[in-house]
Amino acid sequence: MPHAERTLRDRTAIVGVGYTDYSRDSGVSTQTLALRAIRAALDDAGLGVRDVDGVACHRVGDSVDPAQVAQGLGIADVRFVRDVFGGGSASVGTLVDAAMAVASGMAECVVCWRALNSRSEGRMGSATGPAAAAGDAQYWIPHGHLTPPQLFAMETRAYLHRWDYAAEDLGRVAITQREHARLSPRAMMTQPLTMEDYLASRWISDPLRLFDCCLETDGAVALVVTTAERARDLRKPAVLISGAAFGGGYQLTSNHWSDRSVAPAVRMAPRLYASAGIGPEEIDVAEFYDAFTPLVLMQLEAYGFCKPGEAAAMVADGATALGGSLPVNTHGGHLSEGYVHGLNHVVEAVNQLRGACGPRQVPGAEVALATSQPGMLSGATSAVVLRQAA
């Protein structure tokens, strides 16, 4: 392999995944959630807390400090600590940080997690919560525009208008994922959802209705990352981190990005695929960050699964449902499984590649894509390609 020393390709693996219950009120601290998910992920890997020498999480001022978690785990001399300030755009990137730490030799075994009580404690964008005074928020907040549904509603209208999409096009995303969630034991939303239900659901921020919006969830997920070599000797089939990329996005400052109806991940996608040495046609299952329904359509286009303007037809044709050509958000996603801010998508991708998804298993899934928020408003994005170890 050329430049092997300079690529992440297949050098690290996810060897354990763990999660707490997803609920509306965990009744415990984010520290407890994190530690429980980490313990579960280590059990899954057949490793103990003494094997861990690195920690990485992302948070937005709403969760436990990773150094505190390292102390809690009894890691006396932690070799890698990564505390990422960021939300959905940073989720997959946090995993990439863990992989880079392992690939570089900085650490041998890094746990990576997201823990939040986003329903029972700090609800995101709450006007009564900590003021987000920094950066662009100061230009939105005076107009009563500060919650994630409001922020994404602005992007959504421009997108729907550009491609002449209808409300039903968003509704089909929600309905498809609800059907998937009905096959997941962890899912919070398992009642059938009809188009009538969708269209009748109340406006949150027009053009986003209730069922366009993700859940607010208390819960945590954790992943254990180590070297591909060591992964071979562990309990579960290893899932290789085959490709990874960070990419740019836009904020109010857009650096010549004047089309607010295309997700900026479109610029990163070729770099991501090149890092894994594949193209989109080799992806068997995609877990797209989906805080809101339109993000799924945008990413089908940005990651090259269809041409711009064709994502709605792809969903309507059933391509993204289980049994379709590219099953998407097979766990129900943030819309219906739970909102663990990106990393539960990576857990689902790992479980798909392990063949461990039971009734929602994508037959023969060998390569998966897991993404973070595709770069709108946050100014950055990240994604990984995961592959079943040979």
Next chain:
Amino acid sequence: MSDQQVPVLMDRDSREWWLALRRHELALQTCTDCGRLRWPSRAICNDCGSLEWRWTESRGTGTVVSWTVTHRPPSPQALVPYTVVLVRLDDQDDVFMPGGWNGPADGEGLAIGLHVRVGYQAVVDQHGEDATILRWEPSVGSGEEI
């Protein structure tokens, strides 16, 4: 939202912009080396990297890129529905500026591409001080799409 205190959260980079707004001036930074406009305020030009810039005045017009109508209030005191618009300035096509909407609260009559001009709304900030926020309005001969 007119009777409420409005949070105005200026920082050291944006303070001059907010003060200009109180004088009913819409300010943009202009790079004195390459002439590129930028907003929100930054110390450096995102084209040429120059640290030299000055405040200049925007033409104060633009087109509607998108808008939202909020039905679920982010705080219990907020009166809903209300509309917020995002405008692409005529000055430069990658400068976007959000603001309130001087039109029907439910956004009736808005359209993507609608030409608008800047308006100003006097408010009281969280310290009880007078402040000004942006409120876009249809440009003369409103209803035109360009």
